[in-house]
Amino acid sequence: MRRAVCPGSFDPITNGHLDIIERASKLYDVVHVAVAINRSKQGMFTVEERIQLIEETTAKYGNIEVEAHTGLLVDFCRDRGIPAIIKGLRAVSDFDYELQMAQMNHGLSGVETLFVPTSPTYSFLSSSLVKEVASYGGDVSHLLPELVNRRLVERIAERKAQADAQADAQGA
Ligand code: ADP
Numbered sequence: 001m002r003r004a005v006c007p008g009s010f011d012p013i014t015n016g017h018l019d020i021i022e023r024a025s026k027l028y029d030v031v032h033v034a035v036a037i038n039r040s041k042q043g044m045f046t047v048e049e050r051i052q053l054i055e056e057t058t059a060k061y062g063n064i065e066v067e068a069h070t071g072l073l074v075d076f077c078r079d080r081g082i083p084a085i086i087k088g089l090r091a092v093s094d095f096d097y098e099l100q101m102a103q104m105n106h107g108l109s110g111v112e113t114l115f116v117p118t119s120p121t122y123s124f125l126s127s128s129l130v131k132e133v134a135s136y137g138g139d140v141s142h143l144l145p146e147l148v149n150r151r152l153v154e155r156i157a158e159r160k161a162q163a164d165a166q167a168d169a170q171g172a
Pocket of ligand 1 (some may be wrong): 008009010017020049087090118119123126
């Protein structure tokens with residue numbers, strides 16, 4: 001079985017992520033999606049929610065396994081017999097850091113990193129930009145799977161209602 005991993009935060013999964021995962025799914029028998037757990041950073045979605053959104057939006061590819069991971073990605077790879085990490089490269093600005101990371105991971109464990117050039121449609125797209133634009137009421141529905149867009153709009157409304165209630169309580 002040829003295996004590869006697509007790592008990231010996926011907070012939430014975007015059409016840019018899906019593009020890379022779909023292309024990887026055609027090249028490998030099994031594609032693992034590793035969702036990084038970052039305790040120091042509070043996300044828009046919990047890790048469990050991110051995993052659920054990824055599972056639902058990638059089910060159609062038929063060979064995707066989604067899991068959370070902490071610690072070193074190379075340990076995740078070793079434990080599952082994964083020889084390759086797939087990363088999307090959006091622009092030259094991604095390259096510096098990704099090259100360092102790829103060389104470090106190769107030096108640590110021999111795992112290879114393969115870069116897939118992002119589709120030009122998504123080269124400006126990141127989860128953080130989508131969240132920012134959506135939080136100001138911008139329409140990002142063309143950049144996200146429909147389900148993810150719906151959940152994001154709901155989550156932003158919940159957060160806003162909480163913030164308003166807090167502000168009211170403090171003002172009272
Ligand atoms: P990170 O926390 O590593 O920035 P992200 O979830 O934002 O995690 O992205 C994970 C990986 O998904 C990136 O390293 C990149 O390889 C790929 N990726 C993210 N956005 C895009 C995009 N718009 N097009 C193609 N690949 C992308």
